[in-house]
Amino acid sequence: xxxxxxxxxxxxxxxxxxxxxxxxxxxxxxxxxxxxxxxxxxxxxxxxxxxxxxxxxxxxxxxxxxxxxxxxxxxxxxxxxxxxxxxxxxxxxxxxxxxxxxxxxxxxxxxxxxxxxxxxxxxxxxxxxxxxxxxxxxxxxxxxxxxxxxxxxxxxxxxxxxxxxxxxxxxxxxxxxxxxxxxxxxxx
Amino acid sequence: xxxxxxxxxxxxxxxxxxxxxxxxxxxxxxxxxxxxxxxxxxxxxxxxxxxxxxxxxxxxxxxxxxxxxxxxxxxxxxxxxxxxxxxxxxxxxxxxxxxxxxxxxxxxxxxxxxxxxxxxxxxxxxxxxxxxxxxxxxxxxxxxxxxxxxxxxxxxxxxxxxxxxxxxxxxxxxxxxxxxxxxxxxxxxxxxxxxxxxxxxxxxxxxxxxxxxxxxxxxxxxxxxxxxxxxxxxxxxxxxxxxxxxxxxxxxxxxxxxxxxxxxxxxxxxxxx
Numbered sequence: 001x002x003x004x005x006x007x008x009x010x011x012x013x014x015x016x017x018x019x020x021x022x023x024x025x026x027x028x029x030x031x032x033x034x035x036x037x038x039x040x041x042x043x044x045x046x047x048x049x050x051x052x053x054x055x056x057x058x059x060x061x062x063x064x065x066x067x068x069x070x071x072x073x074x075x076x077x078x079x080x081x082x083x084x085x086x087x088x089x090x091x092x093x094x095x096x097x098x099x100x101x102x103x104x105x106x107x108x109x110x111x112x113x114x115x116x117x118x119x120x121x122x123x124x125x126x127x128x129x130x131x132x133x134x135x136x137x138x139x140x141x142x143x144x145x146x147x148x149x150x151x152x153x154x155x156x157x158x159x160x161x162x163x164x165x166x167x168x169x170x171x172x173x174x175x176x177x178x179x180x181x182x183x184x185x186x187x188x
Numbered sequence: 189x190x191x192x193x194x195x196x197x198x199x200x201x202x203x204x205x206x207x208x209x210x211x212x213x214x215x216x217x218x219x220x221x222x223x224x225x226x227x228x229x230x231x232x233x234x235x236x237x238x239x240x241x242x243x244x245x246x247x248x249x250x251x252x253x254x255x256x257x258x259x260x261x262x263x264x265x266x267x268x269x270x271x272x273x274x275x276x277x278x279x280x281x282x283x284x285x286x287x288x289x290x291x292x293x294x295x296x297x298x299x300x301x302x303x304x305x306x307x308x309x310x311x312x313x314x315x316x317x318x319x320x321x322x323x324x325x326x327x328x329x330x331x332x333x334x335x336x337x338x339x340x341x342x343x344x345x346x347x348x349x350x351x352x353x354x355x356x357x358x359x360x361x362x363x364x365x366x367x368x369x370x371x372x373x374x375x376x377x378x379x380x381x382x383x384x385x386x387x388x389x390x391x392x393x394x395x396x397x398x399x400x401x402x403x404x405x406x407x408x409x410x411x412x413x414x415x416x417x418x419x420x421x422x423x424x425x426x427x428x429x430x431x432x433x434x435x436x437x438x439x440x441x442x443x444x445x446x447x448x449x450x451x452x453x454x455x456x457x458x459x460x461x
Contacts, residue, residue: 043459056461065320071257071266091256092249095266101320101456112249162456166319 003080004062004146005119006170008154009055012177013140016041016053023135024057024117034106036117037132042176043160052176054158055141057132058083058104058117059169066096066105066116074114081146081170082119090114101162102169119143146170191450193246198312199340199442200240201273202333204233205305206341208280210360212298214345220354226287229348234280241273265314272308279304309333320456322385323392328378332449335371336442339364343413343435350428361431365417368438372410388454395452401444402452409441 018039025035037057060083067075067083074089075096085096085105090113096105097114105116120130124143128134133141154172157164211229215221221229245251260267279301286294313330342364346356382393396402413434420430 038461040458040460054460056458065318068263069266069315069318071260071264071270073259089256089259090249091253093247093257093266094249095264095315098455099318099320102458103455103461107249160459162320162458 010174020132059171061167065099069099193243197244202337203340204237206337210345269311347435391454
């Protein structure tokens, strides 16, 4: 069976250090305003006492809107499910930016073309980890083959995410858990 | 105003399609358009289309590579839109020469160009039917783009006819008025549905209503022109200044409306991302 690659983000482990984001920018020498991976604080309510962070890149959707709307066929899906964008074909119409519900494709104002995460496919082909996975100090991100990987409690969406039925993203999540809290005893 | 080229392209291309349909219908059902006026009207429509297409290129990061946008006809409405408006332009050129030669094929070429133009406007609308933009992910871009064409087109032709001293058919102003009123009712219905929706659709309506341009648009596109049309019909006058005024008001309103279309749409967003 063909692979179906996706990112697994363990939100419980991520503490918002941005190392994955910076490692990606560094290796691929991205323009200052472009970030293929973004780390952000989750604003949705989890009823947790601590802050939670999320690291998100392209979701390498099974039914990508970017690919559907692109007039120059710059997008393609590899056999292992990785969604690639051939920047040499891009004419900068920004249709993919409008169509992606996850705001993944980004406009490079210097090149006047769009770009996005390609899941370090060349590294994966050599048996190496993606740059973000290798850089994460908390082992909060990993790449998984959805056809083989199974773990209890992994989710295909988190509160505040667009409906996954629109594009069938392959990113999976482990949601944050409530940590052990030590409270001062007011009567003591 | 980042989408200014698209505002100009969509409004001008829709004006061109609506005007061509009006010319073809008038040519068939009346004797108001002679050879010289037919050629002139076709040239103006061709010019509006060419200017619109020129502006659409300015939207691209690489305008000189626009020809590659034809590559994804299988799934991209943008590719289909590019093809249809390119064919529409070629058919308009052919239509001009049919007028020149007074050819018997003029009607067939005119109908072909009109159908291609309508399909082009439909493609323009479908480009914006995107699940990522809930306010657009419905019939509205399609319906409003078609309404822009069928309202602006006749009003433009009426004004040009009068400029050439020809009194437009008496019922044409009335038909334009009915279409404009229908446009207003559809817009009220659409805005009400958006406003009562949750999430991005509701936010789009709130942004729209909060904009002063929205109220300016209501006045320019609908209230003033409808009042003027009512007055023109009631007084049974067809003075150029009124007929041209109606067209210019609606045209200005449509430009503002299209700017609002792009500017107030709320995209699906992950909070904090």
